Every structure is written in C-alpha cells, then in structure tokens.
Amino acid sequence: MRRLTGIGRLFTGTQAGVIEKASVIVDDDRIAWCGREGDEPLDLMGYVSEDEDCGGGLVTAGLIDAHTHPVYAGSRMAEVAMRTAGASYSDVAKAGGGIVATVKATRETPLQVLEDATAVRLKRWFEGGATTVEAKTGYHLEREGELESTRILSRLGQRPDLPRIEVTFLAAHALPPDRGAKLDKYTKEVARWCPDAHQAGARFCDVFCDQGYFSVDQSRHILKAAIEAKLIPRIHADELARTGGSRLAAELHAVSADHLLCANRSDAVALARAGVVATLSPGTALSIGKLPPVKELTAAGAAIALGTDHNPGTSGITSMSLVVAMAVGVFKMSAEQALIAATVGGALSISRSDRGAIAQSMLADLVLWEADHEGAFAWAYGLKPRRVWRGGVPIA
Secondary structure, X not given: OEEEEEEEEEEOOOOOOEEEEEXXXXXXXXXXXXXXXXXXXXXXXXXXXXXEEOOOOEEEEOEEEOOEOOOOOOOOHHXXXXXXXXXXXXXXXXXXXXXXXXXXXXXOOOHHXXXXXXXXXXXXXXXXXXXXXXXXXXXXXXXXXXXXXXXXXXXXXXXXXXXXXXEEEEEEOOOOOOOOOOHHHHXXXXXXXXXXXXXXXXXXXXXXXXXXXXXXXXXXXXXXXHHHOOOEEEEEEOOOOOOOHHHXXXXXXXXXXXXXXXXXXXXXXXXXXXXXXXXXXXXXXXXXXXXXXXXXXXXXXXXXXXXXOEEOOOEOOOOHHHHHXXXXXXXXXXXXXXXXXXXXXXXXHOOXXXXXXXXXXXXXXXXXEOOOOHHHHHHHOOOOEEEEEEOOEEOO
C-alpha cells in the first residue's frame, strides 16, 4: 500500500467536502481510506510500505473530459482563421471545410499512423489533470473506418500510459462527402452498424442532432437501434439551432446531452427531470459566440459535466484544468461548481460510479496540483499538476 501524506486540502467531491491536513491510502488501483492525517486505521497502516509527501498541496480526483473527438488527421487552421474573420459554421462547411475536410484527410491516413497519432495526442490530457477521456469516432463516415476508429480507441483504452478511454460511436457526425449520399439512407446504415460498434468496443452512441445535420426523427432512429445494441445514448443537442435535440435526449433518457447552446429553460427542466447530464464545453461556446443556459440548468437541478470538445476544427484544447477556469470565467460557475462538474459530473456523463470523487473503494485516479487551494483553478487558467496518479501509479 501507498500513503499520500501532507495533503493541505483534499477536495473529495463527496459529502465530506474538503478535508484539510489529509492523507489517502491506496491499495493497488483503489482508494483504501481517506481522511485527516493521523486518523488512519492501524490495521491499514501496517500494510503501508511507501509514503509520498504532497507538500501541503491540493489533491483532487482525476478530472474527466466528457466530450472529445481525438481520432483525426489533417489540419484545418485555415478555416479557423476564416471563422475569426467572421465566417459562420455553415459558411465554412459550404466552402469545403468543416467535418468533411477532416473526413477526407482521415480516410487517406493509414490506420496505424492514425492510431499512433491519436495515442500521442491523448497523452497530453494528463498535462491538464485528466485521467479519463470520453472519445468519439466520426471522421470516416463509412462503416469500416468508423469501426476501425472504434477499435483504435478500445485498444488505446487498455494502455496504462494513457488516460482511461470511454469509447463513443459517432458515425452519425455528418453526411458523408460521397457522391449520392443522402441523410435518410445514411441514417439507416448507421443504425445497422450499431451492433458491430458495440462488438468493436464502443459503450456509447452519439448523434449530431442539429440544423443541417441529423433531424430529431433520424437521430431517434439511430439511437433506438443503439439502445437495442446495448449502446448508451448521448446526443449533440441544440448546438447550432434549437431543433429538439434536448427533448429527444429527455425522451430516450440519454446519459448526456451535449453543448446545448440554443437550449432554453424548458429544455433544461426536461433534461433535469429525465436525469440527463448536460455536458458543456466553454471553448466551443466561445468559438461559436453563444452560451448554454447554465443558470437554468442549475436551477432545474440538472447535473453538469464539462468537456474540452477537442476536435480539429474548433477546439485544440486538451487541458481540463483550463476548461475548469473557462467554466468559471465564461459560464460564471464558482470554482467549486466547475471542479465538481469536471469530476463528479464527468463521471455521471460517462455512466461510471468508480471515479470522479475521492472515497473508499473508488479508483485511485488522483491529481496533486501546483496550488494549495481550489481557487487557483480560476486564477491560473491552465493550472498544472505536480503529480498525476492513474490507478495509484504515478504518471511519468
């Protein structure tokens, strides 16, 4: 067993709140005990073979990035510049940019090259204190490529040198850039692929339900097939326009409705009543120039999670500590609310009960920060970890 001592503040994410002058005992990959230093059970102390001094620092659970698109190739920096000059999301797509540009580059990239590049990319999440990453496919938009992307993410999720990966099948990301492609036809194809996606290692199925992409009816068709295939539904909802994605998420009791930039108070209430987590990405909100109804979601009692929305076109963010700071600055959440959203809320968004908080028998995914108080997240804008443990093992 290993004991972390000298913890100035232990942000547990539980009813215990913050424990000052704390210690944590780790047994293999789990937390065996946490509490005030000096109160450790004698029966456990007899098994402790190593102490690590945290030097009075802040320790939290590993952060959880609840929305990412990391499997891609190519660069879209030219269109990023277009948007800074006033081009809209749809303007970029009409000019040949957007998702379809990444699809072309990704399809042309050998799978092993794509896997290696994705692994290098995912390792960066540790630098922002994330130990779990929800990761979507969605840049092949054809059966074999989407299933291979699913297998890539599933394999990477087995690597101890990377964050834990929660795999989401997002073949319904956009209309494929192939001659004769039609949304209705493609919708039926994606629905048929769901059992294969589950077999390939996906836990979730996502759909981009929005104006110009998949309609509510098309999204419902895919997600019902996903549920039958034992995939957990989640939805890109009401990001570009209020088209009913939030209400569909509530209808299907999806685990998460993401972005919600055009959702309103009644949508917030529907999500809260259905137990759907609102997964929000402040970087995307800034990029598009519209904010989700955070106050309404909070007032309705909806759980909130946070994500980088890392993708090749609108967000290069890989630091969840930066996202926490942006949630404070952009969404006007308190530092405590934002940190809870990045830990407890993230665990809810990926339907995991073994992480996101510091308590007995939880995974020992922990972060020691270059800070002595959680308020530093809102001050540093990209607070750095001093040490990250994945399953009790320090990440080099």
